[in-house]
Amino acid sequence: MFVNEMKLQNKTVLVTGAAGFIGANLVKRLCANAKDCRVIGIDNLNDYYDVRLKETRLAELQSFDNFLFVKGNIADKSIIISLFDTYKPQVVVNLAAQAGVRYSIENPDAYIESNIVGFFNILEACRFHPVEHLVYASSSSVYGSNASIPYSTEDKADSPVSLYAATKKSNELMAHAYSKLYNIPSTGLRFFTVYGPAGRPDMAYFGFTNKLLQGETIEIFNYGNCQRDFTYVDDIIEGIMRVMQSPPERATGEDGLPIPPYRVYNIGNNKPENLLDFVNILQEELIRANVLPKDYDFEAHKKLVPMQPGDVPITYADTSALTRDFGFKPATPLREGIRKFAEWYYEFYLSK
Numbered sequence: 083m084f085v086n087e088m089k090l091q092n093k094t095v096l097v098t099g100a101a102g103f104i105g106a107n108l109v110k111r112l113c114a115n116a117k118d119c120r121v122i123g124i125d126n127l128n129d130y131y132d133v134r135l136k137e138t139r140l141a142e143l144q145s146f147d148n149f150l151f152v153k154g155n156i157a158d159k160s161i162i163i164s165l166f167d168t169y170k171p172q173v174v175v176n177l178a179a180q181a182g183v184r185y186s187i188e189n190p191d192a193y194i195e196s197n198i199v200g201f202f203n204i205l206e207a208c209r210f211h212p213v214e215h216l217v218y219a220s221s222s223s224v225y226g227s228n229a230s231i232p233y234s235t236e237d238k239a240d241s242p243v244s245l246y247a248a249t250k251k252s253n254e255l256m257a258h259a260y261s262k263l264y265n266i267p268s269t270g271l272r273f274f275t276v277y278g279p280a281g282r283p284d285m286a287y288f289g290f291t292n293k294l295l296q297g298e299t300i301e302i303f304n305y306g307n308c309q310r311d312f313t314y315v316d317d318i319i320e321g322i323m324r325v326m327q328s329p330p331e332r333a334t335g336e337d338g339l340p341i342p343p344y345r346v347y348n349i350g351n352n353k354p355e356n357l358l359d360f361v362n363i364l365q366e367e368l369i370r371a372n373v374l375p376k377d378y379d380f381e382a383h384k385k386l387v388p389m390q391p392g393d394v395p396i397t398y399a400d401t402s403a404l405t406r407d408f409g410f411k412p413a414t415p416l417r418e419g420i421r422k423f424a425e426w427y428y429e430f431y432l433s434k
């Protein structure tokens with residue numbers, strides 16, 4: 083376990099992507115639990131998916147006195163510099179990014195802008211306004227065509243199969259260089275298929291629900307022979323909270339130069355689920371939550387299709403380093419998490 087624990091009291095935390103799925107959940111947890119800490123959120127509220135969801139998440143956050151929101155693009159250097167000049171955050175959690183594997187095939191520019199230029203701006207700001215800890219979202223997609231499972235941060239992970247994955251791996255490399263050059267404590271977190279209430283509509287559990295409700299057919303890739311390490315959002319938030327309070331220690335090497343205070347962890351459920359089992363659980367929970375009727379003909383709305391470009395057959399997180407260093411491992415069972423999603427979906431879209 084880490085000993086250099088940092089308290090968040092009286093600190094300023096900058097969360098980028100604050101109106102996003104993970105960002106909003108993190109801000110909520112921070113504002114509710116660490117009352118003496120000030121949270122600054124930035125998000126450009128782009129329309130990659132239904133902006134109403136981002137606005138709803140944000141509306142909930144605005145009720146916290148210790149939260150301040152700035153609408154802006156992290157790829158705009160002047161905005162980032164002015165944010166750091168004004169608020170001088172001690173901790174930065176970079177979650178803003180263009181997410182999604184498939185969209186990176188249609189719209190690669192968005193990934194370079196947000197994930198490369200945006201992240202570079204954050205790094206530069208941390209260089210000139212030294213922070214105690216920079217935490218940033220990486221992704222399980224960096225493992226690409228990794229042959230060995232479970233995926234370990236010890237694996238090489240240099241064969242990305244999508245531009246999204248390549249930008250996330252680039253973030254890790256850029257962070258390493260800045261940690262070494264400017265002694266910035268940084269931790270990259272490789273999240274594995276995060277799901278939960280008010281999640282992202284481009285992800286399978288949400289997209290399938292929308293389609294089934296509209297009577298459309300859902301496509302199950304690789305003929306159902308896929309496995310995903312589904313990780314419930316509260317487990318991700320617990321992981322981020324623990325990690326952000328334990329920056330890697332600064333130390334000097336024999337050459338008199340900094341040993342990069344740099345780490346990367348997986349945060350995943352460590353329990354991959356077969357896609358067909360996942361679809362069965364989703365069906366059952368959608369009926370239980372009254373999203374779909376009891377007699378819904380699921381078989382008529384399912385199609386098994388080949389693998390899509392950019393996809394991988396399995397994701398499976400080795401979480402031993404997370405457990406070793408932070409005494410924590412995600413554990414929410416898929417059914418429990420999907421149940422919360424289905425109940426939220428009913429409330430948000432169907433109860434009025």
Ligand SMILES: NC(=O)c1ccc[n+]([C@@H]2O[C@H](COP(=O)([O-])OP(=O)(O)OC[C@H]3O[C@@H](n4cnc5c(N)ncnc54)[C@H](O)[C@@H]3O)[C@@H](O)[C@H]2O)c1
Nearest residue numbers: 099102103104125126128155156178179196219273275276
């Ligand atoms: N959800 C997952 O399964 C998952 C898995 C692996 C990694 N991640 C990573 O975690 C982070 C958060 O993901 P999420 O699921 O909450 O996605 P999300 O799309 O809900 O959140 C990202 C937020 O960032 C904002 N944003 C995007 N580009 C921006 C820019 N240039 N300037 C300012 N704001 C910008 C978006 O408006 C959005 O609100 C991302 O970096 C994502 O790549 C997510």
